[in-house]
Amino acid sequence: MEEITSRNNPAVKAAAALKELKERKSTGLFLLEGARLCKDAALNGVTIKQFFATEKAKEKYFSEYELLSEKAENSFLIPESVAEKLSDTKNSQGFFAVCRQPGVFREIKSGGMYVFTDNVQNPDNMGAIVRTAEAMGADGIIVNSGCDIYSPKALRASMGALLRFPVIKTDTPGDILTECKNNNMKIFASVVDPSAADVTKTSKDGGCVLIIGNEGNGISEETLSLSTHRITIPMKGKAESLNASAAATVLIWEFMKDR
Secondary structure (H helix, E strand, C coil): CEECCCCCCHHHHHHHHCCCHHHHHHHCEEEEECHHHHHHHHHCCCCEEEEEEEHHHHHHCHHHHHHHHHHCCEEEEECHHHHHHHCCCCCCCCEEEEEECCCCCCCCCCCCEEEEEECCCCHHHHHHHHHHHHHHCCCEEEEECCCCCCCHHHHHHCCCHHHHCCEEEECCHHHHHHHHHHCCCEEEEECCCCCCEEHHHCCCCCCEEEEECECCCECCHHHHCCCCEEEECCCCCCCCCCCHHHHHHHHHHHHHCCC
């Protein structure tokens, strides 16, 4: 394992730059931090270009260290000062992996249940929604614009789900939703509207897509026009709406509990 001591090492500078969206887009790479996330990447077929670890991390997470050293194309031992440059957290575990962004997953099963995020901007919300969708047994998530799913915050919030779960990215939501409709899938738009159907009393059998809207503006008019059903969460308190990830949790549970 090669040792790096300088914060100005080209490999370190290139890895640290991946904390920025512009660099992730131009390189097709992203940076993972933490023993758990790096391990998830190694176990789920993600291409690991470089692996960085401190001596302390090597001793504390030795089994993960061995796995990452074996899977990575290049491995480096780094001091705490370099770990600080790479880290996006206050208390770094000293584990980092530069990974290749997976290829676009495209298959949609006509009988499956998919979550569609329409311009969800907050990476914590995005990560939480994907984590919930995976935990509840959904078949995949369709991401239309919004935050970068490979941002450090989204990856941490997903607890590795973004590395394991089928993610379909699209810049043409109309095409993909029309395709789903042509395959007899129901398109459910979640809205804050008392006149919409109560999600707890709505038939949700068969193939379907559940749309979660933007935190402030909800679902775009273009996407909303492609829905076949409009549903809402019945509210008994004074709150008019829920946080996007909280609403998604309730909705995904309702869709998956009887499947």
